Amino acid sequence: MKKNSTFTLLFSFLVFTFLSSCNNENNIISKADNVKLPDSAKEVVTIPTPGTPIKYDSSKRYIFLTWDDAPQPPASNICKRIFEQQGVKATFFMVGMHQTDNRRKNFVDSIRNAYPQFLLANHSHSHGFRNKYKLFYSKPDSAVKDFLYAEKELNIPLKIIRFPGSNTWANNGKIKGPKSTLRTAKILDSLGYHVIGWDAEWEFINNDIPKQTAEQMIANVNGLFNSKRTNNPNCIVILAHDRMFGTPAHAAELEKFIIELKKDSRNVFETIDHYPAVQGKQ
Numbered sequence: 001m002k003k004n005s006t007f008t009l010l011f012s013f014l015v016f017t018f019l020s021s022c023n024n025e026n027n028i029i030s031k032a033d034n035v036k037l038p039d040s041a042k043e044v045v046t047i048p049t050p051g052t053p054i055k056y057d058s059s060k061r062y063i064f065l066t067w068d069d070a071p072q073p074p075a076s077n078i079c080k081r082i083f084e085q086q087g088v089k090a091t092f093f094m095v096g097m098h099q100t101d102n103r104r105k106n107f108v109d110s111i112r113n114a115y116p117q118f119l120l121a122n123h124s125h126s127h128g129f130r131n132k133y134k135l136f137y138s139k140p141d142s143a144v145k146d147f148l149y150a151e152k153e154l155n156i157p158l159k160i161i162r163f164p165g166s167n168t169w170a171n172n173g174k175i176k177g178p179k180s181t182l183r184t185a186k187i188l189d190s191l192g193y194h195v196i197g198w199d200a201e202w203e204f205i206n207n208d209i210p211k212q213t214a215e216q217m218i219a220n221v222n223g224l225f226n227s228k229r230t231n232n233p234n235c236i237v238i239l240a241h242d243r244m245f246g247t248p249a250h251a252a253e254l255e256k257f258i259i260e261l262k263k264d265s266r267n268v269f270e271t272i273d274h275y276p277a278v279q280g281k282q
């Protein structure tokens with residue numbers, strides 16, 4: 001009898017402990033339900049995935065800042081910081097073979113994780129066989145493989161490519177650019193990729209010195225919008241290279257360029273997944 005009652009007591013204790021813990025869990029869940037989320041936490045929940053279409057406003061002018069050849073520290077980091085400080089969106093077309101160490105890998109990751117402000121896109125693995133563009137585009141199958149390799153090693157979220165050394169466009173069967181690049185463009189287009197060229201380039205001299213001043217670039221942008229000479233009305237794709245803004249003086253020019261463009265309330269900065277030919281057709 002004594003043994004039995006001890007057993008019953010122990011069993012009752014275990015059942016009670018189990019039920020109490022279940023009850024606690026319910027309490028925790030119901031309490032958590034009543035907690036009001038701060039606005040910042042709600043924003044985290046609603047982050048769009050890259051490629052989510054946006055609605056256009058015909059009274060606006062859409063500016064796509066597309067910066068090539070990253071990761072190239074410290075200039076890439078400087079460009080990113082300026083875009084962040086100014087609160088503008090931009091696209092980084094990156095080169096796989098430039099991801100040579102952890103510092104650079106961290107930069108690539110930071111851009112990929114910063115969508116919707118930044119978009120990571122594909123600028124090939126080898127930068128066109130290390131700038132041997134003629135050879136690169138004469139071997140379309142190798143060129144395509146080079147882009148696919150970059151897509152994997154950089155973990156690029158969307159099928160958006162910029163050709164190294166060539167202003168070539170390919171979107172949904174519409175292909176244009178230098179003849180030598182068209183075979184490669186056609187294959188990529190048939191595989192569902194978008195190849196994005198540019199309307200205006202902030203050029204460089206001696207590898208990394210901006211050729212135009214910020215004022216000249218602003219005049220260039222306004223001139224192209226006003227004369228409707230961009231590839232798509234009310235949209236302008238601007239090409240520059242991260243490495244051009246590595247010194248304080250050149251970084252200041254980039255800052256000035258953005259500050260001046262922001263003064264015009266028609267201007268909206270967007271990532272290239274929202275370019276009309278790309279949008280909604282990933």
Ligand SMILES: [Zn+2]
Binds near residue numbers: 068165
């Ligand atoms: Zn390049």
